[in-house]
Amino acid sequence: RLLLLKGANPNIRIPNHDLESASESPLELILRYYLKLLEVFTIGGNLGQIKENYYTTLETELMDSIGINGEYGGLTPRIMVEHTRDLLYLCLESGGGDPN
Numbered sequence: 001r002l003l004l005l006k007g008a009n010p011n012i013r014i015p016n017h018d019l020e021s022a023s024e025s026p027l028e029l030i031l032r033y034y035l036k037l038l039e040v041f042t043i044g045g046n047l048g049q050i051k052e053n054y055y056t057t058l059e060t061e062l063m064d065s066i067g068i069n070g071e072y073g074g075l076t077p078r079i080m081v082e083h084t085r086d087l088l089y090l091c092l093e094s095g096g097g098d099p100n
Helices: 026-041 057-063 077-093
Strands: 046-050
Touching (some): 046 077, 057 077
């Protein structure tokens, strides 16, 4: 979040190891992570309801992250979805967040 607030471009692509193709941009990575969070933690297909706990290995791997404000530990899936959504909005709203 701090990088975006200081003017980092969320659409920048860095060359892959082969130097011929580009890697995914931070915006693409955040979007993919957000969609995966929704897929795994949404209760019964209702986008408004997010699980409060996590149990499986996949859920634990998705939660192995730091919160948008530097929180480490104590985050629920609902909070992680909210933080990721806020970060995605910040990417789109900041000057470099051109979705095209």
